[in-house]
Amino acid sequence: MPTVGTACQTVLGGGCTLPTVTSTCATITGPGCGVVNPVQWTLHVTPDGLSPSISGGPGSIPILKNGFSIKLDGPVAGQSFSYVLGMICLNPQPEPPTPPEPFAMVMARLLWQPADPTKPSQEVASWEIGPVPFGDPSNREIAPLQGSITGLDLLKAQPGDTLTLELTGPTDATGRTLVQLLVGGPPGSAGDPQLMVANGPPLSLSIDPTAASITVGGTQQFSAVLRGADGAPIPGAIIRWSTRPPSGSVQAATGTVDQAGKLAATGIGQILVVASYQGMEAVADVSVLTPPTPVPGDVNGDGQVRIVDALLALRAAVGLVTLTPEELSRADINGNGAVDISDAAAILRIAVGLASPPIKA
Ligand SMILES: [Ca+2]
Ligand SMILES: [Ca+2]
Structure with missing residues (x-):
């Protein structure tokens, strides 16, 4: 099992096309290629909740008891996560106590709520953030507070489950919140509080079949399985399906794959069917061929003209069965547009063997 990049991806199977540069995480594909990725989710804290991407402009929100949630769209492997939170201390006090007390501590909890209402919410981590230092609110002194937590296990989290970051801050004697959380701003900036979840055990993705040959107008169903580090399938993963042309100078076939993994081919050539999950890919190589030339008299289309074909035509002629247009075309030897006794x-x-099949244009 070659490893590509620095703990980026581990390649399974013989069909993977390895990139020439292995110092960075690169896309690795090939027929039947299974790629193992240590999955990592970066969740940004926004005023409305956790989001995989940042939206909205910079601002700050008071921390009293705030919950930031995200609905997961797939299982999350997690043994650790790290966080960066930009905190602002609202400093209403004329002078801090001497020596300064860490008066602005914030309690953080990470909660996992399964979508199944019969399963209880679980606290996967809790920790204290701070002390948030005194700052001049007009200067908006920001304390980027960061750390990491280990020992999480979110591998069994399913699509639809909710991950919530709950922050609880202190108040002064009048009940006013003393700490604000800076949100918004460019990724990686002080205004981009974020959690990196699921830097956990590797997952692997496989596709079946890894190669297929179909004719134009035909379909092929594919399936993909996500497996955990122990090799056991993880049900419920939302696999994305797509196609792309093969590399090289081969003719690219046309076709579409639906989100259930079914390819419908519309033009001859080669096409790759790609199953994707959280940056991982498993790829199948598909040949799309010209449909075989129909053999006159081969009503059932098995490539041979046999007595069973004659019987099928006879049953159609007397109205016992209805033929498909293709079957009808192959059965209509005399070319009068219908199937009859003759x-x-x-x-x-x-x-x-008493006659040769007619040549059909
Ligand atoms: Ca036949
Ligand atoms: Ca006929």
């Missing part, structure tokens, strides 16, 4: 007889003669 077609059945002609097919029978072909089947027993």
Whole structure:
């Protein structure tokens, strides 16, 4: 199992195309390629909650008891997480006590609420943040407070579960909050409080089948399985499906894959079907071929003209079965647009070797 990059990805299977540069995390694909990624989620704290991306302008919100939540869209592997929170101390006091007391401590809790209402909310971590130093509110002195917590296990978290960061701050004698949280601003700035969750055990993604050959107009169902470090499947992962052309000079096929993993091919060539999960990919290589030339008399389309084809035509001629347009085309030997007794007889003669099949344009 080659490892690519610095603990970026571990490659499973023989079909992976390795990048030439291995110093950075690169996209690794290939037919049947399974890529293992240590998943990492960066969640940004916004006034409305946790978000994978930042929205809104910079601002600050008072911390009294604030809950910032996000609904997970997939399982999260987690053994540790780190946090960076930009805190502002509202300093209403004329002078801090001497020596300064760490008066502005903030309690933080990370809660996991399963979507299943019968399962209780679990506290996965709790810690104290601070002391938030005194600052001049007009200067907005920001204390970026950071740390990490280990021992989380969110591997069993499922899509639809909720992760909540709860911050509780102190108040002064009048009940006014003493600490604000700076939110908004560019990623990585002091105004971008964030949690990095799920720097945990690797997951792997596999696709089945890893290669397929279908004809234009045909479909192929694919499935993808996410596995944990122990190899056990993790149900409920939301896999994204897409296609892309193969690398190289081969002809690219056309087709679309739906979000249930079913490919519908519309043009001949090669096409890659890609299952994606949190930056991981598993890729299948698909050949899209021209449909075989229909053989006149081969009503059931198995490639041979046999007595069973004649019987099928006979049953269609007397109205016992209804043929598909393709079957009808192959059964209509005399080309009159319908299946009749004479077609059945002609097919029978072909089947027993008394006649040769007509050449059909
Ligand atoms: Ca046949
Ligand atoms: Ca006919």
